[in-house]
Amino acid sequence: MVLNFTNIFVLTYLIGSCVTFVLHQVLEFIDYSARKKNGGVVPEEIRDITAAKCFDEEKLKKITDYENEKYFLYIPKSILGFALSLCLVLFGFFPWAFKWVSSFSFVTENSFLHIFIVSILIGIPETILMIPFDIYRNFKLEKKYGFSNMTAKIWIIDQLKGIVLGLIINTILVFAITFILNHFTDNWWYLVAAVMIAFSLIVMIIYPKFIAPLFNKFSPLEEGELKTKLEELLAKTGFVNDGLFVMDASKRSNHSNAYFSGFGKTKRIVLYDTLIKQLTPDELTAVLGHELGHYKLKHIVKRMCVLLPLEFVMMFVLYLLSQNVSLYTSFGFDFVNGTNIAGYQIIGLYLASMLYDAVSVIVTPLSGMSSRRDEYQADKYAKEICGTPDNLISGLIKLNSENLSELLPPKIYSFFMYSHPTLVERVRALKGIRN
Numbered sequence: 036m037v038l039n040f041t042n043i044f045v046l047t048y049l050i051g052s053c054v055t056f057v058l059h060q061v062l063e064f065i066d067y068s069a070r071k072k073n074g075g076v077v078p079e080e081i082r083d084i085t086a087a088k089c090f091d092e093e094k095l096k097k098i099t100d101y102e103n104e105k106y107f108l109y110i111p112k113s114i115l116g117f118a119l120s121l122c123l124v125l126f127g128f129f130p131w132a133f134k135w136v137s138s139f140s141f142v143t144e145n146s147f148l149h150i151f152i153v154s155i156l157i158g159i160p161e162t163i164l165m166i167p168f169d170i171y172r173n174f175k176l177e178k179k180y181g182f183s184n185m186t187a188k189i190w191i192i193d194q195l196k197g198i199v200l201g202l203i204i205n206t207i208l209v210f211a212i213t214f215i216l217n218h219f220t221d222n223w224w225y226l227v228a229a230v231m232i233a234f235s236l237i238v239m240i241i242y243p244k245f246i247a248p249l250f251n252k253f254s255p256l257e258e259g260e261l262k263t264k265l266e267e268l269l270a271k272t273g274f275v276n277d278g279l280f281v282m283d284a285s286k287r288s289n290h291s292n293a294y295f296s297g298f299g300k301t302k303r304i305v306l307y308d309t310l311i312k313q314l315t316p317d318e319l320t321a322v323l324g325h326e327l328g329h330y331k332l333k334h335i336v337k338r339m340c341v342l343l344p345l346e347f348v349m350m351f352v353l354y355l356l357s358q359n360v361s362l363y364t365s366f367g368f369d370f371v372n373g374t375n376i377a378g379y380q381i382i383g384l385y386l387a388s389m390l391y392d393a394v395s396v397i398v399t400p401l402s403g404m405s406s407r408r409d410e411y412q413a414d415k416y417a418k419e420i421c422g423t424p425d426n427l428i429s430g431l432i433k434l435n436s437e438n439l440s441e442l443l444p445p446k447i448y449s450f451f452m453y454s455h456p457t458l459v460e461r462v463r464a465l466k467g468i469r470n
Contacts (some may be wrong), residue, residue, distance in 0.1 A: 038125060042365035044356075044390060048124065051393030056117045058396060058451075066441075066448040067106050073443040074099035078459045080468065081432055089436035101180045101439040108176060112168045119164055123157075124389075130367040132156045133382060147213040150381050154209060155202075157385070180439060182289045189287060196249055208234065216380050223380075224354035228347045243277070243296045243303045253280040256306065261316040265304075268320055272327050272420065276302045285309050290438055293319075295326060313437050318430035321421050328416030334409045349391075356390070357383025399451060406454040411464055424465035431458055 038045050077090045090098075123129065136152050173190060177183030208230075215226045238246070247253065256262045256279040265279055276295075284292070284307035291310040296303050304323065314322065329335060356362055357380050366386055368379075418424040435442070435458045442458060449457055456464070 039365040044362050045365045048390055048393045055396045062448050062451055065445050069445045070099055080459050080462045089432055098439045102441050104176055127367045147210055150213050151209045185287050224350045228350035252283045256281055264316050264320045274327055276304055279304050281306050281308050283308055314430050317426045321417050321427035322430050324417030324420045325413045328413030332412055353384055353387040356387040362386055403454055407456050410455050428462055428465050
């Protein structure tokens with residue numbers, strides 16, 4: 036199989052992939068170089084607070100070493116991942132997989148089975164490649180820095196559960212998409228978009244009670260000072276929820292977090308058990324105030340108002356691309372019009388998605404800017420609802436310290452790679468310090 040290197044689709048994929056790869060390598064090196072220079076420095080904005088206890092010389096060195104080791108793991112992982120992606124395209128793995136599956140008559144007679152097997156087959160190489168890196172990260176790097184509590188048994192069970200869950204989700208989506216492609220060949224794009232959106236909403240509803248408990252144990256927050264403060268905050272904001280729960284995150288990792296899950300009245304507030312150990316009740320209340328800010332300021336609704344129409348627009352673009360015969364032939368597919376339309380068009384969707392991934396770095400900063408703006412607004416809301424910024428500031432500093440997050444990433448790096456403002460930027464905003 037020979038790629039058509041003069042074809043616009045192939046050129047877009049190759050150039051876009053190479054530019055994205057080089058850009059990420061440059062950004063990570065810039066961050067590494069800045070860390071070598073500033074890794075032992077505590078920013079002036081946080082020197083007068085909890086930072087004196089959270090960022091001593093030993094902790095600063097530990098943060099630098101941890102971030103450096105993650106970078107040294109990223110280098111081979113990204114290079115091999117990039118090389119694999121190129122090899123799969125250049126050596127015709129995708130056309131081969133499609134043709135090999137098509138060679139079985141019992142498969143080609145059933146378009147759902149055909150697409151289902153192909154979708155699994157094309158994901159196997161990357162999955163196999165990433166397993167050693169996942170094992171090293173969990174059992175070597177994260178354990179070295181006191182984060183991972185993962186055992187071989189838990190890791191294997193997690194993988195098996197993930198595979199089964201993935202197969203169930205894949206089966207449902209492939210069946211729905213195949214049905215639409217077979218029966219609505221001329222206008223399937225808006226139906227597929229509607230199915231994807233509906234499926235996402237359904238998952239949001241069922242995730243807290245049926246999916247998350249497959250991996251972690253969730254217990255109602257015990258009575259006490261913390262629960263009282265959190266319930267007072269919830270009552271003050273009028274936030275309807277399905278309860279306060281503690282997740283046994285420490286079974287796998289000592290990293291800390293808190294999040295909302297669910298949709299509508301099924302929303303649950305989930306606190307990592309590690310987070311409860313690291314923060315005071317007042318600090319945790321301020322952190323929850325920040326999360327409540329996203330809901331009260333309608334950040335989720337506003338984002339959905341943008342993403343839902345965009346989903347239809349993107350699917351229409353993918354639809355148009357999938358109708359172009361040269362998209363298939365340029366990547367080595369022997370397109371035969373009228374033969375297994377669903378099978379070919381889902382391949383077209385996959386190829387079009389590959390093209391988007393190759394050039395998506397262009398829009399990544401826009402998403403990051405929007406996300407960081409929302410974070411500033413949620414911080415401001417927490418400051419107002421709690422009556423002071425002090426507890427949120429000290430909580431953010433502790434979380435930064437406990438999770439060994441770097442303090443002074445270069446601005447160009449955070450611009451491209453961060454969905455949240457840096458610790459220093461958030462503290463400055465909470466203190467009302469102008470840049």
